[in-house]
Amino acid sequence: MTSRHDADELGFFGDFGGRFMPEALVAALDELTAEWEAAMADPAFIGEFERLLRDYAGTPSKLYHAERLSAQVGARVLLKREDLNHTGAHKIRNVMGQALLTKRMGKTRVIAETGAGQHGVASATAAAYFGLDCTVYMGKVDTERQALNVARMQMLGAEVIAVDAGSATLKDAINEALRDWVASVDHTAYLFGTAAGPHPFPSMVREFCRGIGDESREQCLEQFGRLPDAVAACVGGGSNAIGMFTAFLDDEDVKIYGLEPGGDGVDTDRHAATIWAGESGVLHGARTYVLQDEDGQTIESHSISAGLDYPGVGPQHAHLAKTGRAQYLPVTDTEAMDAMALLARTEGIIPAIESSHALAGALKVIPDLVAEKGPDATIIVNLSGRGDKDMGTAIEWFGLGRSNNEQSNTEENAK
Amino acid sequence: MTAKSTASAFARAREEGRSALIGYLPAGFPTKQGSIDAMRVMVENGCDVIEVGLPYSDPVMDGPTIQAAAQTALENGFRTRDVFDIVEAVAATGAPTLVMTYWNPVERYGVDKFAADLAGVGGAGLITADITPDSVTGWDEAADANDLDKVYLVAPSSTEERVAMTTANCRGFVYATAVMGVTGARDSTSDLAGPLVARTKATTDLPVGVGLGVSNGDQAAEIAKFADGVIVGSAFVRVLAEHADDPAAGLEALAVLTRDLAAGVRR
Numbered sequence: 253m254t255s256r257h258d259a260d261e262l263g264f265f266g267d268f269g270g271r272f273m274p275e276a277l278v279a280a281l282d283e284l285t286a287e288w289e290a291a292m293a294d295p296a297f298i299g300e301f302e303r304l305l306r307d308y309a310g311t312p313s314k315l316y317h318a319e320r321l322s323a324q325v326g327a328r329v330l331l332k333r334e335d336l337n338h339t340g341a342h343k344i345r346n347v348m349g350q351a352l353l354t355k356r357m358g359k360t361r362v363i364a365e366t367g368a369g370q371h372g373v374a375s376a377t378a379a380a381y382f383g384l385d386c387t388v389y390m391g392k393v394d395t396e397r398q399a400l401n402v403a404r405m406q407m408l409g410a411e412v413i414a415v416d417a418g419s420a421t422l423k424d425a426i427n428e429a430l431r432d433w434v435a436s437v438d439h440t441a442y443l444f445g446t447a448a449g450p451h452p453f454p455s456m457v458r459e460f461c462r463g464i465g466d467e468s469r470e471q472c473l474e475q476f477g478r479l480p481d482a483v484a485a486c487v488g489g490g491s492n493a494i495g496m497f498t499a500f501l502d503d504e505d506v507k508i509y510g511l512e513p514g515g516d517g518v519d520t521d522r523h524a525a526t527i528w529a530g531e532s533g534v535l536h537g538a539r540t541y542v543l544q545d546e547d548g549q550t551i552e553s554h555s556i557s558a559g560l561d562y563p564g565v566g567p568q569h570a571h572l573a574k575t576g577r578a579q580y581l582p583v584t585d586t587e588a589m590d591a592m593a594l595l596a597r598t599e600g601i602i603p604a605i606e607s608s609h610a611l612a613g614a615l616k617v618i619p620d621l622v623a624e625k626g627p628d629a630t631i632i633v634n635l636s637g638r639g640d641k642d643m644g645t646a647i648e649w650f651g652l653g654r655s656n657n658e659q660s661n662t663e664e665n666a667k
Numbered sequence: 668m669t670a671k672s673t674a675s676a677f678a679r680a681r682e683e684g685r686s687a688l689i690g691y692l693p694a695g696f697p698t699k700q701g702s703i704d705a706m707r708v709m710v711e712n713g714c715d716v717i718e719v720g721l722p723y724s725d726p727v728m729d730g731p732t733i734q735a736a737a738q739t740a741l742e743n744g745f746r747t748r749d750v751f752d753i754v755e756a757v758a759a760t761g762a763p764t765l766v767m768t769y770w771n772p773v774e775r776y777g778v779d780k781f782a783a784d785l786a787g788v789g790g791a792g793l794i795t796a797d798i799t800p801d802s803v804t805g806w807d808e809a810a811d812a813n814d815l816d817k818v819y820l821v822a823p824s825s826t827e828e829r830v831a832m833t834t835a836n837c838r839g840f841v842y843a844t845a846v847m848g849v850t851g852a853r854d855s856t857s858d859l860a861g862p863l864v865a866r867t868k869a870t871t872d873l874p875v876g877v878g879l880g881v882s883n884g885d886q887a888a889e890i891a892k893f894a895d896g897v898i899v900g901s902a903f904v905r906v907l908a909e910h911a912d913d914p915a916a917g918l919e920a921l922a923v924l925t926r927d928l929a930a931g932v933r934r
Binding site: 275 | 730731746747776802
């Protein structure tokens, strides 16, 4: 599994990554690194991981040619249907890998942080499957906007702790989970939710998610006899994106697009476009791009998608951006919601708002791609999750939820 | 400056046959001047060394008491540059004064500039909560160039190799975190402290301070039996927070607590 894109032995991807952590956690990170490397070299572990993904998580996920959408936008749009996985997102790949590793290490409890709740639900699912105790930390703001996912986690037997500190969102949930881990590390594993944090998490999460890209590459070759011209994925911390990108890093002709949450716009102070607008710093144990003020205090991020609302980003993404191998572009809340509606109405697929960012970004780059590659230009968009969890936001955004005659009556009365 | 390195304070305590008392407060809490007043009270009543905490938005090692205080300081407009004024005022008392910080604010300020400015106001050095000597930071070089203490942490989970590596890179003293967990006053001190101090002392002649959890003279006396320094943070912060409406009463309560702790390290 060694490639020139792997982190060095200190966990650095070029200038980014590494380990900036309290000494109390270093032994745990060393243990995790050693156990993970041993597991990845163990055919029995790999075999069990692959069996779990196939039989339980439902992968390989489909690579679906969205023909009506393609006709509308004038290029071949392929959707990697991670939304069809068990629990409705790519997250299940990562947690089944980490939970299997937890069992191998003999630990009995897992903790996790979650923004939108997808990683929390996946973690609670894996914990239930493996018979592990599970505590999930979630920003208080997020528990309110993702109440359905809180209920799902509780249904699965997990304890959900609302975090009121700081901005009460994902970054604060990570802080709280790290605090828990310092005190419980002898029997607890931290199922990190994204390809960020201290070494080995960025590498480990990438490897557990890399099936997204490996499958896509193989499926595209098999179905269309060629590689795509581009791949696109949304980037909050960046686990689904790095899972997709890894397979294509050596395919120099394949353009790679990471789409960041642009919120109200990157020219406002309400966004979470970390690579676009952040600067190099240290957050949550890694050197990466961080949204920060001139004193190095983290700036609260904003995105309509709780799952992307994070002021840092995985260090390998920072490296890919700096070296130019991948391009990272912001997508506003409005653009993402428009893409969500477009996919729902052209293909009958309601994507997660996270994934809607990827689609919206793809729509923006398609004209240039077609200009360069012609009408057969092919782009794979990672549909990292399904939109059920986001219907509350969609109801509010689009004014849904009332019958159409009620809506028109209201409009009549308003006139 | 009268006291450049914390070594002098530890040496004096050792001559007196006791442990040193090290007190922590966040800079800018409850206000910039309020924090200076409080730290001066701590020195006047028996703290040998002062740790000035640099408030940070994402303090993964801090418990709720210190996090809330740091948050208050930031909401009141604390800026990194304010820490140098505070260090200057506290160091003027003669007590070695260190800054305890998370890394990103230092890096953002500029590692070399931070070291130079800290030395320039008479600061003794830096305690780094979220970096270890093997993190890639450039701090060692900057500290050495400015004759500053480098205080790294050891933990109960540290391997023998890591304890040795850490103490070899420390200057001033070694910070032993006595419990696995975040900062915060506790009812009983940890039975992990003694063995950790013994393991640490086996690798170095530097003084070893024990932190996390001490809140009264009895606990301080217990730790002082085997440690060169007793570090107290949350208990001081809590006293100030409890008297938020009456700063004078807060300073008086702080003096009482400091005297209790100072008596503890002398038992």
